Amino acid sequence: MTTATDSPVRTDDTPFALSHLDALEAESVHIFREVAGEFERPVILFSGGKDSIVMLHLALKAFAPAPVPFALLHVDTGHNFPEVIAYRDRVAAEHNLRLHVASVQDFIDRGVLRERPDGTRNPLQTVPLLDAIEKGRFDAVFGGGRRDEEKARAKERVFSLRDEFGAWDPRRQRPELWSLYNGRHAVGEHVRVFPLSNWTELDVWQYIEREGIELPEIYYAHERDVFARNGMWLTAGEWGGPKDTEPVERRLIRYRTVGDMSCTGAVDSDATTIEAVIAEIAASRLTERGATRADDKLSEAAMEDRKREGYF
Amino acid sequence: MSTATATSLLRFATAGSVDDGKSTLVGRLLHDSKSVLADQLEAVEHASRSRGQDAPDLALLTDGLRAEREQGITIDVAYRYFATPRRRFILADTPGHVQYTRNMVTGASTAELAVVLVDARNGVVEQTRRHAAVAALLRVPHVVLAVNKMDLVGYAEPVFAAIAAEFTAYAASLGVTDVLAVPISALAGDNVVEPSAHMDWYGGPTLLEHLETVPVGSDPSAEPARFPVQYVIRPQTEEHPDYRGYAGQLASGVLRVGDPVTVLPSGHTTTVAGIDALGRRTDIAWAPQSVTVRLADDIDISRGDLIAAGATPAPTKDIEATVSHLNERPLRAGDKVLLKHTTRTVRALVKEISYRIDIDSLEQRSGAEGLNVNDIGHVVLRTAEPLALDAYAANRRTGSFLLIDPADGTTLTAGMAGEAFDTVRATDTAEEDWV
Numbered sequence: 105m106t107t108a109t110d111s112p113v114r115t116d117d118t119p120f121a122l123s124h125l126d127a128l129e130a131e132s133v134h135i136f137r138e139v140a141g142e143f144e145r146p147v148i149l150f151s152g153g154k155d156s157i158v159m160l161h162l163a164l165k166a167f168a169p170a171p172v173p174f175a176l177l178h179v180d181t182g183h184n185f186p187e188v189i190a191y192r193d194r195v196a197a198e199h200n201l202r203l204h205v206a207s208v209q210d211f212i213d214r215g216v217l218r219e220r221p222d223g224t225r226n227p228l229q230t231v232p233l234l235d236a237i238e239k240g241r242f243d244a245v246f247g248g249g250r251r252d253e254e255k256a257r258a259k260e261r262v263f264s265l266r267d268e269f270g271a272w273d274p275r276r277q278r279p280e281l282w283s284l285y286n287g288r289h290a291v292g293e294h295v296r297v298f299p300l301s302n303w304t305e306l307d308v309w310q311y312i313e314r315e316g317i318e319l320p321e322i323y324y325a326h327e328r329d330v331f332a333r334n335g336m337w338l339t340a341g342e343w344g345g346p347k348d349t350e351p352v353e354r355r356l357i358r359y360r361t362v363g364d365m366s367c368t369g370a371v372d373s374d375a376t377t378i379e380a381v382i383a384e385i386a387a388s389r390l391t392e393r394g395a396t397r398a399d400d401k402l403s404e405a406a407m408e409d410r411k412r413e414g415y416f
Numbered sequence: 417m418s419t420a421t422a423t424s425l426l427r428f429a430t431a432g433s434v435d436d437g438k439s440t441l442v443g444r445l446l447h448d449s450k451s452v453l454a455d456q457l458e459a460v461e462h463a464s465r466s467r468g469q470d471a472p473d474l475a476l477l478t479d480g481l482r483a484e485r486e487q488g489i490t491i492d493v494a495y496r497y498f499a500t501p502r503r504r505f506i507l508a509d510t511p512g513h514v515q516y517t518r519n520m521v522t523g524a525s526t527a528e529l530a531v532v533l534v535d536a537r538n539g540v541v542e543q544t545r546r547h548a549a550v551a552a553l554l555r556v557p558h559v560v561l562a563v564n565k566m567d568l569v570g571y572a573e574p575v576f577a578a579i580a581a582e583f584t585a586y587a588a589s590l591g592v593t594d595v596l597a598v599p600i601s602a603l604a605g606d607n608v609v610e611p612s613a614h615m616d617w618y619g620g621p622t623l624l625e626h627l628e629t630v631p632v633g634s635d636p637s638a639e640p641a642r643f644p645v646q647y648v649i650r651p652q653t654e655e656h657p658d659y660r661g662y663a664g665q666l667a668s669g670v671l672r673v674g675d676p677v678t679v680l681p682s683g684h685t686t687t688v689a690g691i692d693a694l695g696r697r698t699d700i701a702w703a704p705q706s707v708t709v710r711l712a713d714d715i716d717i718s719r720g721d722l723i724a725a726g727a728t729p730a731p732t733k734d735i736e737a738t739v740s741h742l743n744e745r746p747l748r749a750g751d752k753v754l755l756k757h758t759t760r761t762v763r764a765l766v767k768e769i770s771y772r773i774d775i776d777s778l779e780q781r782s783g784a785e786g787l788n789v790n791d792i793g794h795v796v797l798r799t800a801e802p803l804a805l806d807a808y809a810a811n812r813r814t815g816s817f818l819l820i821d822p823a824d825g826t827t828l829t830a831g832m833a834g835e836a837f838d839t840v841r842a843t844d845t846a847e848e849d850w851v
Binding site: 304 | 636848
């Protein structure tokens with residue numbers, strides 16, 4: 105186990121240079137504090153995935169020794185990994201944070217949403233998310249999206265204005281210059297804020313290592329009953345897998361991203377430590393979404409379409 | 417043993433049109449630094465085939481939005497990320513055609529280095545001068561001239577030398593002193609990542625080598641400390657009943673415990689009693705670290721105040737600035753706007769549009785019609801409350817601001833306190849001093 109370094113790493117450029125992790129951390133903390141200074145009711149989208157965990161860690165550091173002045177919001181699809189739900193509840197309690205949960209199952213039970221033919225629920229999250237934002241009157245919503253994840257995200261602003269319908273219009277984005285973020289919005293509109301915009305997957309893992317941040321155990325290699333679908337290993341479970349033609353086998357795997365059990369694939373891995381995970385990612389020839397997300401394989405513009413509708 | 421290496425972070429911008437081979441160059445940098453992964457390449461190959469192209473079109477790596485792919489153009493700044501063992505890079509890839517100035521100004525605002533691309537067959541053209549002017553305007557510290565398509569001019573040194581000399585002289589006239597010219601072929605890979613086998617006469621670094629070794633940031637110890645207060649941290653808990661800290665990110669300089677500081681705009685003076693670096697006590701902090709500062713005296717300080725050391729700027733309500741207008745709505749004298757400077761937003765009046773700057777000739781034009789989108793100009797503003805601005809030439813963070821439409825929050829204009837270039841020529845009096 106590694107621990108947080110005692111002081112920023114000085115590189116050899118000048119006596120006062122910062123390492124890339126220190127520079128990224130400073131930028132993200134600045135973003136959190138801007139939101140705290142300019143918005144009434146910010147909330148952090150917290151899924152229990154590594155990016156949202158790093159967001160929360162940065163928020164804790166940004167306001168220390170005071171508590172984080174934001175609540176957490178989780179959209180529970182009903183297909184979440186139990187290990188991740190347990191982690192979410194433990195972390196919220198540990199830091200004494202208010203946790204709002206928007207439940208996709210609840211919307212299905214009330215007849216507002218209908219189960220999709222393919223059984224996945226990831227695309228169903230948008231309605232409960234927007235409902236929770238409206239009911240909670242949240243005016244700033246922190247998301248863990250990174251620009252390196254996907255092509256539509258590469259053109260996303262740090263402060264991204266959403267209209268009354270939560271929609272993102274890439275042609276109406278505000279130019280974003282220097283570190284001056286414009287968070288002005290009308291009543292009913294809100295701003296999505298992406299403090300990790302400039303981080304890459306590798307940065308996130310290196311930071312988790314440096315800071316000694318605990319993650320849900322499914323990020324590390326473990327044995328699990330899985331079956332193959334669309335070229336990915338999926339976890340067998342009540343959500344609707346496997347079909348009769350899909351044999352289940354026990355494999356040593358880990359999750360590189362954490363989403364729904366129904367659309368997040370595991371990768372074969374024997375990486376049981378953070379060092380092994382970083383070595384594995386550094387050598388990987390696939391992006392994390394390419395390796396593990398069925399939802400992004402839908403079309404060339406799948407993410408762009410979902411973002412326009414108000415997705416994360 | 418930590419696997420995180422202490423590499424530094426360089427933000428840079430590229431400018432040039434598709435015809436200059438910019439997308440190919442960006443694709444080459446990403447590809448040769450092994451930052452394009454198999455599934456991304458597969459997607460590009462698939463998309464290229466479906467468009468009837470034989471070879472993968474690396475430009476598709478950077479065209480993210482549907483409208484961009486449909487029209488075959490780039491309409492927005494795209495941020496790209498890659499790393500070598502020596503450095504992490506953030507590349508602001510700015511389109512060279514539609515709304516070029518707005519996008520390039522945006523990309524250059526955070527860049528420490530700008531790569532200006534020219535076609536060796538065409539040399540320095542109007543667009544090249546415009547890109548150099550924007551880099552100079554935004555005070556990007558380092559400029560690289562990438563003379564591309566050297567393979568199409570027989571890798572001839574005289575062609576390169578003439579272009580390099582012309583560009584360097586022009587950049588120098590704009591006040592850009594750090595220019596490196598590199599002869600490359602993005603298509604063939606000459607001098608991008610690997611040294612060229614065809615240009616023995618070039619003794620300088622490859623483009624990537626230069627990106628890896630150019631100094632990042634300025635030396636904070638040579639600058640006065642500037643600390644805009646973002647947020648006041650007051651836990652009021654049993655453990656920390658009296659803690660009062662000012663959270664912010666150092667915009668420039670170094671702060672040490674015991675340093676005398678001035679709080680602006682009030683002008684009160686005190687000393688630094690303590691510095692908390694994200695929960696850990698320290699006795700020194702430097703730009704661009706985010707920290708929390710505690711002061712010796714109980715002074716009324718809130719978001720928007722500036723804690724400063726060294727020579728401090730005199731707070732003023734009258735601002736003269738060079739601006740880049742970003743919105744389709746014109747900016748006119750008499751407009752009432754909001755001005756966002758560091759962490760302070762105040763009401764402001766556009767008193768005068770002194771002149772427009774022709775970015776190609778650098779000559780002054782009349783400002784009577786106001787400023788349209790992509791125009792660069794000089795304005796006089798009056799603010800409702802005093803601001804502690806530095807000249808943009810001295811400090812990119814505390815000398816910059818935005819003008820915002822109070823009605824709908826639209827970002828209208830990017831502003832830089834002070835004069836644009838050392839050499840803006842007046843149309844009437846060529847010798848007029850613009851300091």
